[in-house]
Amino acid sequence: xxxxxxxxxxxxxxxxxxxxxxxxxxxxxxxxxxxxxxxxxxxxxxxxxxxxxxxxxxxxxxxxxxxxxxxxxxxxxxxxxxxxxxxxxxxxxxxxxxxxxxxxxxxxxxxxxxxxxxxxxxxxxxxxxxxxxxxxxxxxxxxxxxxxxxxxxxxxxxxxxxxxxxxxxxxxxxxxxxxxxxxxxxxxxxxxxxxxxxxxxxxxxxxxxxxxxxxxxxxxxxxxxxxxxxxxxxxxxxxxxxxxxxxxxxxxxxxxxxxxxxxxxxxxxxxxxxxxxxxxxxxxxxxxxxxxxxxxx
Numbered sequence: 057x058x059x060x061x062x063x064x065x066x067x068x069x070x071x072x073x074x075x076x077x078x079x080x081x082x083x084x085x086x087x088x089x090x091x092x093x094x095x096x097x098x099x100x101x102x103x104x105x106x107x108x109x110x111x112x113x114x115x116x117x118x119x120x121x122x123x124x125x126x127x128x129x130x131x132x133x134x135x136x137x138x139x140x141x142x143x144x145x146x147x148x149x150x151x152x153x154x155x156x157x158x159x160x161x162x163x164x165x166x167x168x169x170x171x172x173x174x175x176x177x178x179x180x181x182x183x184x185x186x187x188x189x190x191x192x193x194x195x196x197x198x199x200x201x202x203x204x205x206x207x208x209x210x211x212x213x214x215x216x217x218x219x220x221x222x223x224x225x226x227x228x229x230x231x232x233x234x235x236x237x238x239x240x241x242x243x244x245x246x247x248x249x250x251x252x253x254x255x256x257x258x259x260x261x262x263x264x265x266x267x268x269x270x271x272x273x274x275x276x277x278x279x280x281x282x283x284x285x286x287x288x289x290x291x292x293x294x295x296x297x298x299x300x301x302x303x304x305x306x307x308x309x310x311x312x313x314x315x316x317x318x319x320x321x322x323x324x325x326x327x328x329x330x331x332x333x334x335x336x337x338x339x340x341x342x343x344x345x346x347x348x349x350x351x352x353x
Contacts, residue, residue: 068344073124080341082334083143090115097142105140170204198250285318
């Protein structure tokens, strides 16, 4: 059993600049021994998301600073990300950081379309540039609706990407999607064959934003699964391809103290041989980002 203790809210949307509400989809990079940089999207007064960051010291339990200007702004008019951008995963390779993100796009009959994008920056530079103006996760014959929330992990001599892929729209406001997997040797060109790794259970409508690590000789994945509201789920794999869901193995022991109606968009990371989790709660990060810690058995 994974017993997670919720520690505190560490970031909330009280910034100057364009970010007026929400801190959605925390995505981290460790920048110093005890300091993480947390990327997330905040919304302006028109509900359009841009990517910002905050630096947080884990040992001092202190928020150090937050960016007032976005590190990735929305795309040009008509592009797949012209109505918002949200971070999903960050990979460092050589002297560059690669940011996989969600691009938001309005549509006429359904609520939105979401596709995975890729941006990059040289280390030491704050702002990202788009690698392509087009999505890195576009429609194809296997994934003909929206494909989004890419999370990438390096394993041996290749990269594995886990992404949310739409099965259908139940109605114009409610998409249904599961988690699929694809591979790449260079982070840029992805071989996508529609392989499902985590599927929906009965009465579930969506499996959102996966996040995983390789720990104790196994792949460990956390994700958001939705019935009425989002919850944080968990699965394990020996090879990163065949997964076993173990949602009943994850427990937040002091959840009632925080009055959460839902929890979603987790990001688990290691620090000093301990596992920590960032996550959003009610209304997709409207109140901010929370930190929890896995208690030892």
